Amino acid sequence: GENVEQHPSTLSVQEGDSAVIKCTYSDSASNYFPWYKQELGKRPQLIIDIRSNVGEKKDQRIAVTLNKTAKHFSLHITETQPEDSAVYFCAASIHNNNDMRFGAGTRLTVKP
Amino acid sequence: DTAVSQTPKYLVTQMGNDKSIKCEQNLGHDTMYWYKQDSKKFLKIMFSYNNKELIINETVPNRFSPKSPDKAHLNLHINSLELGDSAVYFCASSQEGGAGDYGYTFGSGTRLTVV
Numbered sequence: 194g195e196n197v198e199q200h201p202s203t204l205s206v207q208e209g210d211s212a213v214i215k216c217t218y219s220d221s222a223s224n225y226f227p228w229y230k231q232e233l234g235k236r237p238q239l240i241i242d243i244r245s246n247v248g249e250k251k252d253q254r255i256a257v258t259l260n261k262t263a264k265h266f267s268l269h270i271t272e273t274q275p276e277d278s279a280v281y282f283c284a285a286s287i288h289n290n291n292d293m294r295f296g297a298g299t300r301l302t303v304k305p
Numbered sequence: 306d307t308a309v310s311q312t313p314k315y316l317v318t319q320m321g322n323d324k325s326i327k328c329e330q331n332l333g334h335d336t337m338y339w340y341k342q343d344s345k346k347f348l349k350i351m352f353s354y355n356n357k358e359l360i361i362n363e364t365v366p367n368r369f370s371p372k373s374p375d376k377a378h379l380n381l382h383i384n385s386l387e388l389g390d391s392a393v394y395f396c397a398s399s400q401e402g403g404a405g406d407y408g409y410t411f412g413s414g415t416r417l418t419v420v
Contacts, residue, residue: 235414237395242408292350295347295349
């Protein structure tokens with residue numbers, strides 16, 4: 194089955210700096226890679242996703258990159274703000290497969 | 306209206322008891338899931354149901370029994386609760402085609418504490 198690894202487990206940045214979270218996956222058949230943000234005491238919420246037919250996707254201050262050859266993908270947050278502080282999860286799954294595997298999460302802290 | 310709703314939000318119970326958590330989604334999704342999030346925040350899949358049929362059953366103790374009366378509901382019943390069952394349990398759903406098309410919508414979670 195799919196195995197997703199995520200690094201770092203914790204990340205602390207100064208407000209305005211960039212943050213990068215990296216994930217690797219094991220199943221080369223995986224072709225859908227979402228990122229979820231979970232604020233303290235709340236549910237995980239989808240913030241951005243990427244499919245294997247593209248290498249990069251951007252939405253305002255967040256972007257994801259995908260390297261299928263190396264089987265890794267990354268989340269980039271620019272101009273971080275205190276409200277970006279949360280736990281971020283990467284995940285991987287196969288199209289039409291109801292089995293999504295999550296990384297272990299990264300606790301991001303943005304210091305004002 | 307809440308898309309994926311779970312009840313109760315908090316559940317405190319003694320070891321050995323039997324308890325149920327309910328989940329309902331009003332999104333018209335075909336697939337529903339239960340995930341367990343432990344104290345280290347790791348999200349681990351437990352079960353997946355598609356149109357009331359079980360399609361994923363991870364290595365979960367058989368004290369856990371999911372039930373899906375229809376595709377909008379997926380309940381989780383836990384027998385003989387143990388201390389290690391303490392966690393936050395998240396229900397989720399996804400559209401036709403599975404998580405690979407549109408990702409998940411999560412419920413707000415049920416924090417289970419076994420004492």
